[in-house]
Amino acid sequence: METRSDFIKKGVDRAPHRSLLYAVGLEKDDFKKPFIAVVNSFTNIVPGHIHLNSLAEEVSKGIRDGGGVPFVFNTIAVCDGLAMNHEGMKYSLPSREVIADSIEIMLSAHMLDAAVFISSCDKIVPGHLLAAARLNLPSIFVTGGPMYPGVFKGRRVDLVSVFEVLGKYHEGKVTIEELEEFERAACPGAGSCAGLFTANTMACLVEAMGMSIPGMAATHALDEKKRKLAYDSGKRIVELWRAGLKFKDIVKKENLINAIVVDNALGGSTNTVLHISALAKEAGYDLPLEMFDEISRRVPTLVLIRPSGESFMIDFYNAGGIPSLLKMLKKYLHLDTMTVTGKYLKDLIEEFPEPKGDFIRPPDNPYRSEGGIAILWGSLAPEGAVIKLAGTPMQLRTFKGKARVFNSEEEAVESLKKDDFEENTVVVVRYEGLLGGPGMREMLMPTSLIVGRNLVEKVALVTDGRFSGGTKGIAIGHVSPEAFLGGPIALVEDGDEIIIDIPNRRLDLIVDEDELQKRRSKWTPVIKKIDSRFLNKLRENKLLL
Template identity: 50%
Template sequence: MRSDNVKKGLNRTSHRSLLRACGLDDDDMKKPFIGIANSYTDVVPGHMHLKDLVEVVKEEVLKNGGIPFEFDTMAVCDGIAMNHEGMRYSLPSREIIANTVESMAMAHQFDALILMPTCDKVVPGMLMAAARLNIPAIVITGGPMMPGKLNGEVIDFINVTEAVGAVQSGKMSEEELYELECAACPGPGSCAGLFTANTMACLTETLGMSLPGCATAHAVSDHKVEVARQSAKQIFKLLEDDIKPSDILTQEAFENAIIVDLALGGSTNTTLHIPAIANEVDDVDVTIDLFDKLSHQIPYICSIRPGGHNHMIDVENAGGIPGVMKNLESLMHTDCMTVTAETVKENLEDVCDVNYDVIHTIEEPVRDEGGIAVLYGNVAPNGCVIKQGAVNEDMLVHSGPCKVFNSEEEAVVAIENDEIIDGDVVVIRYEGPKGGPGMREMLNPTAAIMGRELFHVALITDGRFSGGSRGPCVGHISPEAAAGGPIGAIKDGDIVSINVPERTINLEVDDAEIQERLKDVKPVERNLKGWLRQYQQLATSADKGAVLK
């Protein structure tokens, strides 16, 4: 066993002495050591229930003859970190999480890992660590929260963010907003729509790193408890058969994940996280170009919030991710290995109870193309992304005058002062991985625009978007302004044209003029210290997954 490095032989006597202080005896020294990476915290709704769920996992590990060692890693709630300096730490936390899990697993030589994430950066961070370590591992994502209810309507967190803009523009009273605030998030779990956390859970299951049904098993459900119990039991099968992440995280598995992502209309943050996970695996090549190639081939078959009206509970009741994959089976690589110790094809053999009103067939999709599109042009030579599944048909092609801001805060003030009108293109720059630093999510500006019912305003940024953003929002513009990207040359009044069907985004200014303007651009400087300063020095661009180099 790998753990023999810390518990076997004369030279490990002192190690055993310390392990005995943790409560182990002679028999325990003969058992596999199972590391349990728990991201429990009191301040994040998606993680608060993991304190209880981990006890189920530890009990099952003991029952099956292993020794569970729980350790904690961090979790940032993007909703709470939104629209202030704290959001700069959200994306960088992914790297801390990956490094924490790697450090604990290497220092203590665990034989296998059970990973328990829920929210946006924690899921990819733990998957990055699993790929890097390449020891048997299984993921138990924490599960969605139930949607809220108010006056007979089903609601969620995004209703609240957009309602703030409605109040500011006089379309809703503060009393109505308060009722919404109190009802939208009724308990533990990741926010109830197909935002980033739930998208990543769905893709973890599709990759084969969590058990079928795990992604949509809700945080407070008996189903989630049973999935956790079965996952803890299954880690011993992975150990016995020596099935490691490298056996599961293949090129074909990543393509499957992108196929499901496009079919669901998932968060654009996946174009950061999937390449970042793939970056940890040898002989795998995943870029945003792969997303774009597949987006022309894969239909959008699930209309889930924010792009539609359904919530994750509807997907769970309709058949979950196994139901989605069953409908996409003819388009997927079905010979991929999974943590069930069986292939995708074998996992799908008994899947038959699918609600086609929620999970459409590929013959009768919601839309013919996948939910994410990658655009190129003189604004974004290295590409940018848009969640086309959450854009109204009449805004898939748009051209308008720019209103340019060098930070999220500046843009929000202009929106709140009614300086943005229908037809405008809002430009927010110096919010990329280096320029931010940390590539903040622009949920507040997009929600403010939608709350004011400015449905014909586009927003482009070298920052990124919450999985809950909707509308013509173009993010991840690469190169970013801080790296000398052309977005830094845009001036107020310039015309930017966006054509999603043709996959283009262009500034209607001569290329020579753009280059001349860039000579005079002075990047925004920030007084940084600590972790953010280190991150800024190491972060790559969004089209590379914003990984550290």
Template identity: 50%
Template sequence: MNNSTDEIIKAKGLPSDAVVCGIDRGGHRSLLYSLGIEKEEMSRPFIAVVNSWNEIVPGCAPLREIASFVKRGISEAGGLPFEFCTIGVCDGLAQGHRGMSYSLPSREVIADSIEIMLKAHCFDGAVFLGSCDKIIPGMLMAALRVNIPSIFVQSGPMQNGCYKGQKLSMPSLREYTGKYFEAEITRAELEKIERCTMPTQGSCAMLGTANSMSCVVETLGLGLPMTATTPPFTSQKRQEAVTAGRIIVGLTREGRRPRDYVNKNSIENALKVGFAIGSSTNLVLHMSEIAREAGIDISLAEMDEISAATPYISKVHPSGTVPFNDLNAAGGVPAILQSLGDLLHGEERTVSGKSIKEIAEAADWEDKNIIRPRENPFHSSGSLKVLWGSLAPDGAVVKQSGVAENMRVHRGPAVVFENMEEAVEAVEHGRIEKGSVVVIRNEGPIGGPGMREMQLVTTLMVGTGLSDTTALVTDGRFSGATRGPCIGHISPEAALGGPIAYVRDGDIISIDLNKGTLDIEVDGDELRQRASASARKSRPAADGVLGSFVEHYLRKSEEKERCL
């Protein structure tokens, strides 16, 4: 018997050795030969290019080109790139119908599918190419779970549209739809607006979840400076992609992993940046799960405290009039870091090799009207506000940066809807009285199922003028495109017997963002009587991926964790 231990491929001390090293790995090597890979290439680090490119999501469409530049950088630095794709949902296309039930569950599918690919093929490092709402969170979860050297490159924002001098993004269009229902514009005008709102590919030109999470990636230290705001199909984005490809090979050889960068301090930094610029309330959902993957606990109360201590320094659409793509010329995330200064943990390192403080000091802060100095903020506290009270014993969240001053405190009669579709129809047909509180229930993670966004309702309310006088509360969630007095994530949700399940038309609901309260002015005994007299509605049947999602949240509920 030949017991030779001669090496065909010399071991690198990396995970991919398990695939290519050893006499008994001949079948593995033969499979790689079939791909056109030469023997000498097998001794290089195996780098995954994890792409979310597809042809239906405008935010993902630029990623095919970006991947080609990333792979060039990997090859130049001595790595061996392998590209594969994961799924990606466009929340804009999934908005307002049952397709939205699949948006949040897609995050877990993305994380799980990437984990499978990275682990099964023993990759040594990974470059993550993401864009839209649940893609980047899912990728971050996977990166931290697998914990091999990683770097992120986002597609970047599309250019904003323009109509009669007004800068447009997705929520602008939906608000104009509300104006159409109020007969303020014609159908022909609305069609013109539809055609010019989104003139290029990229993530929507607002501070929705996609761009919020891009800023998170950069602040966590897993992306290069400016990568969140650089537009696609530009020389700057292409150079970022090449540079990221080169850097990942170095990170892999040095053994620098995501958990070396993501810790409690860097998570606090990311939240502060998000709250400083009016990020989506979906940050609450995603950052808690991202932190969990890193072995870190961060509570809803902690997030509220972080927001309260963070000045609001940039009014990006929809909370203001500045489209997200204008942040790039203003200085991007580095300028935001410079403005926040010692409010951040400046010593935290990044994949660029620089610390947060060093990136901030080197920032080209070009426009101090778009990104204000922290000494001159739009508001002394950040965009997130957590509310507690008899309607939300376990909490609820609101993007307070998008709420007009006159609606920070509101008291009005409830108008109850059992799902989003009922509420949309009522708004479109003018059946909501000004001064009321719209209640949409059975839209939580379990009751929906899937925790749909209520964006179609909220933008219609803005367009019809209702948001000036009328609030909305729900156990569902909101798009980052939302503005107005819209309170979501009410917990416990209706499907778990939370108080929102027993609200009746005409019940008085009081909201106070200054005090952080959300109450139903119904005696506790009366609510308990309603609960005991009500037959709990059976949850909607859910199979497939939605069934798995419901089981996931039921387990969290049983563990007495908040269903955010």
């Protein structure tokens, strides 16, 4: 059987190449086998990735036992929690493209035949997906798994709990000693943060679109079953290669729609709108923003995990995880979709277990009748904006307030730490978009301060930046066009009235057109000085647009 890797191992002219491969430990018989990339992303600074070397070892064993030759390399990995609320967050979203590009370089330079992708956290999983779509080789995903929740004074907690307790500290309701005890308890070890934030949402969507072995997403990082899933994935990738089943043979547009259905039923992170849209574009599929909202209107919320509820990924795992959720969602899914198991979803669903208990609800008894994510349009967001419905209290589905405007996250955070906020205030944080920031930072610190100071029912937040998957409250992001490009958000002034109407999917600035034209005639963009060569390239070349 001819292989892509024949370019580096077959024929007399490849004697120098084989010499190098002997140097890394290959034997003569190995040149008859497929060369499989093990795309690892281990680092000891990201909790979600500190255990990935052990998974890479299991994957490599599976590849060898399946008849392939594994080659391991690492991609970079940014921890969004560590990058939060400072200049480092400007690098997080752009790192997704760097990761995808680096994988393309490694697999193309070395002509590898197939790939197992091992990752956990926020931008790494999407970066791996983009590369898999671009290269279109036989592929399978091993997601690293959630962290177990921490325990503080008998209560289960996670990283977002620490961000939120900062609000209480700044209110004088928590001592520095209590805060230090809290921070030690919240993150007990390896894994992606314990709630349904961006990392775990993306792992769930990878499984929902058919790119990982069933049960992968919710199996925790330190659960011994995760190692078995990794080994099985290594064996399976060789079978996928033999069958000639490539990424886009599995992931069609309908698979991505299934992922969006699951995202809404889970009430997942709003960042998935960015990542699934980018994946669709990379794969060549048309997936308009309107489709996300159409699915949200018809798919109910069947699961409530932090930040939307008070449960954790371990509760979802114990209830049956993605397989049991897919069984509940059967009537909403495209069932004639292929998976990495080699089976169609319709056949797998028949094998999946019913949910245990009532944690995963049936569609006729949902937590909410709509899905977890909504797209808003209006005079403040002509090209759309995103809100996490699952994290928005039901009584706050309509909100009218006066704008309080900040031109950076830092300005907003300093004000939210110490200033008084009147009831019905809309905090507007702008010039944090892809180009204005640049990098489109997440606003977890501002929203956590709002939660921690008990301002959720008084204060909404609107931004052209992004939100963490841990965000809750009235938090509207991705406002487009962004301020740097002259979107209406650039013209908002303190005291302007803003109306948020979620049932009608509207986000409107109540300022007459003549006044807006006057403001526009005087407007010049706020251009933040950038010392980084990388971020300057991002802005100048519009790398993410």
